[in-house]
Amino acid sequence: MNIKKNISLYIGLAIPVLMILFVAGSIYLPRSFAPQPQHDFVYSIGDEFSYPTQYIVRGETVEKNTVEYPPEPKRPQTTPRLFRYDVTANQAEELSFEAATKLKLDSNAISSDGFEVTYGNQDTGIYPFFIFAERDYNSLYLTGHRTSNKINIPLPRNNYYAGWQFLGWVK
Numbered sequence: 001m002n003i004k005k006n007i008s009l010y011i012g013l014a015i016p017v018l019m020i021l022f023v024a025g026s027i028y029l030p031r032s033f034a035p036q037p038q039h040d041f042v043y044s045i046g047d048e049f050s051y052p053t054q055y056i057v058r059g060e061t062v063e064k065n066t067v068e069y070p071p072e073p074k075r076p077q078t079t080p081r082l083f084r085y086d087v088t089a090n091q092a093e094e095l096s097f098e099a100a101t102k103l104k105l106d107s108n109a110i111s112s113d114g115f116e117v118t119y120g121n122q123d124t125g126i127y128p129f130f131i132f133a134e135r136d137y138n139s140l141y142l143t144g145h146r147t148s149n150k151i152n153i154p155l156p157r158n159n160y161y162a163g164w165q166f167l168g169w170v171k
Contacts, residue, residue, distance in 0.1 A: 034145040037087040037115045039169040042095070042105055043153075046080025046163045053079045055100075057107040057168045062100040080163065083153075084170065087115075087142065090152050105168030115144035117151070117166055140164070 003010070042062065044055045054065045062082070082095040084103070110116045120139035141148045153164070 030146045034147045035113065037111070037142055037144070038113045039106075039111045039115070039171075040087055041085050041111075041117065041169050042082065042100060042103060042167045043085065043117075044080040044082050044163075044165045044167060046165075055080060055082065055097075055165070055167060057105050060104040060106070060168075060171070062097070062103070062105065062167060064097065080165070082167075085151065085153065087151075092153055104171040106171055107168040109166070110144070111169045113144070115142055117141070118143050118148075120150075 052067055054067060055062055056065045057063070082097060082100045083092045084095050084100075085092045106112065118141050120141060140151050140153050142151050143149075
């Protein structure tokens with residue numbers, strides 16, 4: 001085969017391959033050059049609208065905040081659970097309130113190394129090229145430095161936002 005006779009064939013075959021390489025590179029290259037998150041974080045899980053005890057960060061420590069609600073016979077009066085999420089192991093560990101009070105926390109939404117915890121999107125509809133998109137609104141992601149990694153936090157699916165509350169980054 002003569003290359004000069006079939007140059008348009010080679011160009012036509014090379015364009016899709018180059019497009020695939022470009023898209024794959026734009027997805028994976030930023031992730032490979034981004035720094036890894038360094039700070040664990042503390043969160044609570046529970047229905048914050050009905051629990052008589054809520055957790056807040058005041059100063060750099062976790063404190064209990066008691067809220068008086070009218071009694072409801074259908075809702076149990078329990079306390080939300082506390083967890084520490086290890087970003088390097090990608091897993092959560094339940095904490096006692098006493099253990100959580102010993103940690104120094106930064107309650108800013110964005111950590112000192114530039115990461116934040118965000119919810120996934122619930123975005124359905126028809127988009128260009130008739131692609132139907134739906135994302136899991138009950139998923140959490142650690143985002144920063146133009147990267148996004150799904151974090152392994154099992155959320156209860158029985159209420160809106162699952163009562164998940166970010167408390168702070170461990171210093």
